[in-house]
Amino acid sequence: MEDIVLRLSEVQEISGALVALYDGSDRLRYANRAFREVYFIDPGEMPLWADIMRRNFALSRGTIIRAASFEEWLVSTQARRGKVGFRAFETDLFDGRWLWMTETVDTEGWMLCIASDITSIRATERKVRQDRDFALKVAQTDELTGIPNRRFVLARAEEIIARATAVPDNNCGCLAILDLDNFKNINDRFGHAAGDIVLRDFAITIHGMVRRLDSMGRIGGEEFALVLPGACLPDAENIVERMLLQVRQSKPLSIDPAFGYTFSAGIAQARPGDTLDRLYERADKALYRAKLGGRNRICLEGEPRNEPAAAI
Template sequence: MEGKLRRILRFMELTDVFFAVFDEEDRLLFANRKYRETFFLEAEENPYWPDLMRRNFHARRGTVISSPDFELWLKGTLSRRGKVPFRAFETDVHDGTWLWMTETVDEDGWMLCLASDITPLRAQGRTLRQERDIALRSSLTDDLTGIANRRFLMERLVDMIEREAEATRSPPGCFAILDVDNFKQVNDRFGHACGDRLLVGFAQKISTLVRRIDCFGRLGGEEFGLVLPRMTPPEAAGAVEAMLEAVRALRPFSEHPDFSYSFSAGIAPANCREDQADLYARADAALYKAKRAGKNRVCLSD
C-alpha cells in the first residue's frame, strides 16, 4: 500500500493538472509541483489560503484579483468559499494562464482543488465570462459588509435541510438569527456612518469565528443569519455565546472609546424535510424571545 501511495504522489508531481488539499481551517496540507509553481509556494510551505492570496495580491502574481480593495474582496470570498460541496469556475493568473478550477468539499470542511490550463481553448469570450462571474459574485455579496447576502445564505439553509433529510448519523444542523441590540440608538446618537462602521466591524468579527462549513451572511439591516451544519442545539448555543462574548469586548469607535454593544440571537434546529420558511420562523421566534428577555443573550427555539 505504501508503494502505491508513493506512486500516486509521484504522478501528482508529474501531471500538469493543478492539485491541492486544504483542511477545515483553510490551511494548505498538500500541493503538487504545478500548483506550487503557479501560486509561488516553497516546497515545504503550508500557509493558510487567505495569507497566500494576500501575499500574491500585493506582489501582483498568482490569481488576478480585479477589486481595488483586497480585504473587502477576501471577506466576501471567504463568506462563500467552501460552503457548497462542489463548484467549478474559471480564473486567470498574472502570467496569462487561464484556469478551469473545481473545489470539492467534504463533510468535515476539507477541500480538494483541481485545475486545468484552458488558455488555448477558451480565449474567445473571456472578457464576457469574466464580467459574468463578477456579476454573479456581486449578486451573492452584501454591498456594505462584503459578506454573503440573504440570497446566498438562504440557498445554504436549503442545502443544510436537504442534507439533514439524507443524514443518518450526523447531528442536526441549526440556523441562528443574530440582531444587533439597540442599533437605532447607535444611528441616532452617532450618525448613520458610524452605524455602518459598526455593522462592518460586527460582520468582520463574526466571520473570524465560524467554521469552514458554516455560512454567515447579512439578512438585512442589523440582522444577520448563521447556518450551522451538523451542530446540535447545545453546540450551536455554545458557539453563538462565544461570539456574543467576543462582540461585547469590541470597541467599534475610536472617537468613543467607552462605547460597547451586544446582540441578541435565536437558534432553531433543522427538522427533517422541513420547509426553510418554517425553520426561519422558529429561529425568528427564538430571537424575539431573547429580545423580550432583555436582549444581549442567546435563546433556543421551543
C-alpha cells in the same frame, strides 16, 4: 492499495494540472509541483490559504486580485469559499495564464482543488464567462458589508434541512438569527454613517470566527443569519456565545471611545421534513425571546432564557 496511492502521487507530481488539498481550517496539506510553482510555495510548506493569497498579492504574483483593499476582498471571498460541495470558476494569473479551477468539499470541510490551463481559449469567450462569474458574485453579496446576502445564506440553510431529512439520526446543523441590539438608537445618536460602520464591524468580527463550513449572511437591516452545518444546539450555542463575548469588546466608533454594542441571537436545529420557513420561524421566535429577556443574550428554540444580560 499503498502502491496505487504512491503511483497517484507520482503522477500528480508531474501533471500539468494544479492539484492541492486543504484541511477544514483551510491549511494547505498537499500541493503538487505545478500548484507550488504557480503560488510560490516551498516543498513541505503548509500555509493557510489566506496567507498564500496575502503574500502573493503583496508581491504581484499568483492570482490577479482586482481589489483596492486586499482584506475586504479576503472577507468577501472567504464568505463563499468552501460553503458548497462543488464549485467551478475561472481565474487569471500574473504570468498571463488563465485557469479553470474546481473545488470539491467533503462533509468535514476538506477541500480538493484542481486547476487546468485554459489560456488557449479565445479572450472574448473568457471575458463573457468572467462577466458571468462577476454577476453571480454580485447577486450573492451584500453590498454594504461584503458578506453573502439573504439569498446565498438561506440557500445554505436549505442544504442542512435536506441533510436532516436524508440522514435523520445525525446532527445536520443549526440556523442562528443574529440581530444587533438597539440599532435604531445607534443611528439616531451617531447618524446612519456610523450605523453602517457598526454593521461592517459586526460582519467582519463574526465572519472571522466562523468555521469554513459555516455560512454567515446579512438578511436585511441589522439582522444576520448564521448556518452551522453538523452542529447540534449545544454546539451552536457555544459557537454563538463566543461571538457574543467578542462583539461585547468591539469598539468600532472612534468618535466615542466608550461606545460598544451587542447583539441577541435565536437558534434552531434542522429537523427531518423541515421547510425553510419553519426552521427560520423557530429561530426567529427564539430571537424574540432573547430580545424580551433583556437583549445581549442567546435563546434556543423552545428554551427561554431569563438570566440578566452581562454588563457592557
